[in-house]
Amino acid sequence: MDENNQNYYEDEYLKPPVKRKKPRKKIHFSLFKVVVIVLLVISLACNGVLMYMVFFNNSTTTTSSSSATVNEVNYDVTSDLTDVVAKAQESTVGVLTYENDTSSGSGSGVIYKVDGTTVYVITNHHVIEDASKIEVVYSNGEYITAELVGSDEYGDIAVLKMTVDFEVEAFNIGDSSLLGAGETVLAIGSPLGIEYAGTVTQGIVSSPLRTISVDLNDDGSYDWDMNVIQTDAAINPGNSGGALINAAGELIGITSMKYSSEDVEGMGFALPINDVVELADEIMETGKVSRPFLGISGISLSDYSSYELYMYRITTDVSQGIYIASVQSGSAAESAGLQAGDVITAFDGSEITSYKDFLTMLYAKDPGDTITLTINRSGNSMSVTVTLG
16 A cells, blocks of 8 residues: 555544534533533423422312312202292191091191181092091191081082191192293192101192093083193192192192093192182181072983983983983972973073083072073973072
């Protein structure tokens, strides 16, 4: 190898690219240390800030949590509605009935008026019907024997009277005419017996005014139309005569009946308190509800087949109306000249198709009113004027 070549390689060996970059490598190393140090300082600073914030927030959270805990501990689950229910339960009673000193049934009632130590309770007529003895069970567990002031089958209302030696409070009476569909209502009573006294169910007003037909004498035919409040609040046997109240705790109805069927749910009915009060006040004043009296015993022709009419020896060419089976002596009907065998076909010009129609029109009148009946007698139509008793 000649000297020139040796010097070439030696020069290249002595001055390799790496060797020429050594100063830059040192610069990079210095910058790296600086960056690391800066990042370390920032990290320590951030950690310090975070630790401070955590400590501060923990103190704040502890205080806040402490406050929240206090609030939860002191939280009162009662509401205006529970207060309303508690008060209503005290004004709702159970009603026990006896026949010949043997328990015959039970229902519910509401404290209507309190006069000193005398208490008046409203319940349903069908709750106390045929009872020889009636007991009222108060919310404090006291059993008090009650006197029946009077009742009305068609209005399904009865008023009881008794004397107590403890404090009781009557319901605040509402206005059932102000009810609207969808309004919240509560039913309170003793379903299935006194052991469940004070049971509360909640629902809404399904319809504030519904007319339903009822069978009062259990003959299978409807013979009366009743105005009722329809609700989906659960009403069970034993609730009859109990309270239907609004969210303000006002008595707006007397629970009376329900549709009972596997195919039907949530159809209960209550008597509007406006109608109830009118009847109850009359019973308290006179012992009864005065209804106009015609003085006949009759049947609805549309309720019987031609074969049944033949079996009962009812002969008439008329297919609908009220067949007069008998006329009471000294009655308004006798005074007007009505006879057994006559068929009433119209009442004040309105056609009569059923006994229910007849009673509805009759009881819309007052004693002493004069009415005009269209009758069919032996195939001949005539008008008869009657002054109701």
